[in-house]
Amino acid sequence: MFDFEFIRDNWFFIATGIGEALGIAIFSFLLAPPIAMMVARGCRSTLFPIKALSTFYVWLIDGIPLLLQIFFVFLALPQLGIFLPGFGAAVLVMALNYSSRMSKIFYERFAAAAGKSQNETRLSLIAPLTSEFTSMIKDSTLISVTGFIHDVLWRATRVGRADFKNLEAFIIAAIIYLTLITIVSLGAKILKGIMSGTEGSK
Numbered sequence: 001m002f003d004f005e006f007i008r009d010n011w012f013f014i015a016t017g018i019g020e021a022l023g024i025a026i027f028s029f030l031l032a033p034p035i036a037m038m039v040a041r042g043c044r045s046t047l048f049p050i051k052a053l054s055t056f057y058v059w060l061i062d063g064i065p066l067l068l069q070i071f072f073v074f075l076a077l078p079q080l081g082i083f084l085p086g087f088g089a090a091v092l093v094m095a096l097n098y099s100s101r102m103s104k105i106f107y108e109r110f111a112a113a114a115g116k117s118q119n120e121t122r123l124s125l126i127a128p129l130t131s132e133f134t135s136m137i138k139d140s141t142l143i144s145v146t147g148f149i150h151d152v153l154w155r156a157t158r159v160g161r162a163d164f165k166n167l168e169a170f171i172i173a174a175i176i177y178l179t180l181i182t183i184v185s186l187g188a189k190i191l192k193g194i195m196s197g198t199e200g201s202k
Contacts, residue, residue, distance in 0.1 A: 006165045007172060013159060014172045017152035018180070023087065024149070025136040028094035033129070035095065036102035043107055054103075061100035067142050069093050074146045086148035093143075094136060102132055123195055130188035134181045141177075152176050 042054025061069075073093040077084065084092065105128045109121060144154035152173050160169030 003165055003168050006163060006168045010159045010165075010169065011172050014152055014155045014169065015176055017150060017155045018176060020087070020149055021137060021140055021151040022180070024090045024094060024140045024143070024151070025133065027091045028098060028136055028140075029133050031091065031095035032098040032102055032132075033106075035099035037106050039099060039103035040106035040110060043103065044110060058100050058103055061097060066093075066097050066139060067145070069097055070143055070146065074143075074148055086146075090140065090143045090149050094140060097139075098132060098136060102129070105129065105132070119195060123192060126188055126192045126195070130185065134184055137180055137184070138177065 039054045039057055042050045043058070045051045045054070064072075070093050073084065073089045074086075077089075105125070109124060112124075140149075140151060141153040143149045144151050144157065147154070156169040156173035157166075160166040
């Protein structure tokens with residue numbers, strides 16, 4: 001039977017994981033685009049070593065599942081004596097993974113930038129980068145399986161299993177993530193509208 005009392009008693013504990021979930025996504029998003037732009041420019045380079053290295057980077061990161069990359073950073077690197085704090089490791093693995101994905105976006109935009117103003121180029125980046133950021137928020141839940149990050153999903157899983165109320169706990173988590181994604185998407189649309197208006201007034 002559905003337990004509304006469980007939701008009332010545990011929603012705040014689960015919601016306190018928003019800080020870590022957003023923190024990982026935001027810091028990863030700040031790091032990934034600069035790396036992605038370098039990789040994209042490298043893939044377009046006429047210098048063979050640079051182009052080959054950039055192409056290899058994309059091939060390597062794209063070919064390994066994100067969850068396996070997470071295990072490498074969190075569980076395999078310590079075997080080599082490399083110990084990273086949980087939050088830093090999460091940001092690192094997400095930034096590297098998404099820099100490869102974003103490099104394709106920048107590669108296409110660089111190719112199509114001829115004859116466009118800087119503002120038009122920026123406008124064309126809002127939608128795909130927003131999509132990448134929302135995917136970051138959702139994919140960051142994979143890190144919870146390591147137990148080193150206490151985000152929304154980790155907290156929902158913890159209390160859900162403890163009280164055998166997984167349905168209620170996961171519904172709380174789902175509502176939280178839906179709310180976050182909706183806010184980000186609406187914010188991006190507002191930003192694009194403002195920038196479009198600025199471009200139109202010139």
